[in-house]
Amino acid sequence: MRLKSINHVEPGDALGKAVYDDKCQLLLARGVALTDGYIDRLKKSNIHCVYVNDELSEGLEFDNVIPDEVKVQSVNVVRNVFKDITGRKGVSLSNEGVEAIKDIIDEMMGLIYSNKDTLYVMTELMGTDMYTYNHSAEVAILAMLVAKSLGLNNQYIQKVGIGAMLHDIGKMKIPNEVLNKVDTLSDDEFKLIKEHASLGYDLLKESLTISPISRQIVLLHHEKLDGKGYPMMLDSEDIPIHVRIVTICDIFNALVSNRAYREKMSVDTALETIRAEAIYQLDREIYYHLIKVVNIYPVGTIVELSTGDRGIVIKENKEAQTRPIVQVIREQKKAEIINLLNDLTIFITKTVES
Template sequence: MRLKSLEYVESGDIIGKPVYDDKCQLLLAKNVVLSQNYIERLKKANIQCVYIEDDLSEGIEFNNVISDELKIRSISAVKSVFKDMSENKGHSYQIKSIESIKSVVEEIMRVIYDNPSTLYCMAELMGTDMYTYNHSAEVAVLSMLVAKSMKLNETFIQKIGIGAMLHDIGKMSIPGEVLNKVEPLSEAEMKLVKAHVQYGYDMLKENDFISPLSRQIVLLHHEKLNGVGYPYGLAGDQIPIHVRIVTLCDIFNAISSNRAYKGRLNADEALEILRTEAVYELDRDIYYHMLKVVNIYPPGTVVELTNGEIGIVIKENHEAQTRPVVQVIRDRKKAEVVDLMDYLTLFIRKTIEI
């Protein structure tokens, strides 16, 4: 099984993992053979990529941190809070759905403690209409894993998860035409978008379920270490550690999806952008913890090696993530298997699509 961008998907490809629509309902089941009609349906639903089964990826399996089922429940929980909040005009004290956020975060906690070696792998299997909810769930899982890698305590991690799930809740007060605008925003529109942090904080302050620590994440997640962020322009240690974790995971997820940059980026490209572009703005220690928990080359990733050969990753390497086991491909057929730990002068140059 491997992940393939929709632009590379062809008729005859076999679906390896179910695909869901923006109501979290099944769009295509596992083992469905894609026809042009199905591909059009996927495009219409704004699906970016799908898992497919083909000869090259036969037998390749990998485990993401949380199951698709738990991920979908997390996304639904975030969506319900947004919906209930807009129906209650931003008053959260009577919002029951916030409790469901707490329970999915508890479940994610159990999963990450029961499976300590499972790595995070981002894969948006839903349309871009679900972006905000999908993004919130992804940021929460990654933030919790990073916090665990930093050996923060469990109660703290749980509060980080809840804050991360709700970090963009204030966006529900911003008109969709501003949020989804492709052209550059005017000064007034930019001011409005930036206000989402205060709106979100104000919405949650009446709810006893949400700890002050989680609320702080909502208010401060756009602050930057060098003081260029908002709403207060805080710098360095003024920004609490739990906020810095979510900020980094938020940016990683945004640049990996197709929102901020054109086209979906793989984890290696997104991490490289973070490393070079955010030297002064983001926390480097947290970045190193992120490198430990993100699956940079998950099984099924097609890569180009420095000797010009093309290969498909068949097994990740937990100790040295940039040196997985690769099945070399020649003329679209499997050739030898190369464990990059045995060939230390051979490197992955980049991930590619075939």
């Protein structure tokens, strides 16, 4: 199984994972052989990539901390909670909404504790219309994994998860035309978007069962360590660890997600981009924990090697993520196998989107 761009899939490719629509309902099941009609339907649903089993990737599978069904369920919870307040004035989060979020966070925490040696693969199971909900669920998963890696206790991790899941809830109060605008934003529009942090915090005012830790995450997740964030331009010493965790996971997940107006970055490129361009605004220690919990080259990833060859990852080396076992591909055929842990003269130069 490997992730393939919708522009490169071919009739006959079998889906390696199910695909879901904008109501979190099954659109096409795992195992379905793609036809021109299905490919058309996927494109119309704004789906950029799908997992397929083709000749190159047959039999390759990866483990994940959070199974697809639970992830889809979590996206659906966010969707219901966010939709419930969209376009309604003066409404705050309902008690049922808060309970639904707590339940799914607890379920995911259980999985994080029981699959503690498994890395997280950011899977693409739905289209870009679901970006906000999918992003919220993934930032919650990443933030909980990072919080656990940092050694925080489970009550703390739960609060981080809830705050992370709700971090962008204030966006539901901002017009879609502004949120999804492809062209450059005007100063006023940018100012409006920035208000989502305080708008989100206000939405949670009445929800007494949401902890101050989760609320702070919603209010402060765009603060930066150089004092240039918003809404309060806090100095680094005033930005707590739970906020710093969500800030990094938020930026990282946004970079690796397909949007209606731009293609995603690969995981390795996104991590490198954050390191090169934004690390001075972020917490370095948390960044290193993020690298530890994310699967950078899941089995099935096509990579370019320093030799100029392309290869497909056939087995991960969990202790040294950047040195997996790779099978070289020549003329669309599988060639020799290289264990990058044994052959230190060769390294991965980049992930190849195909």
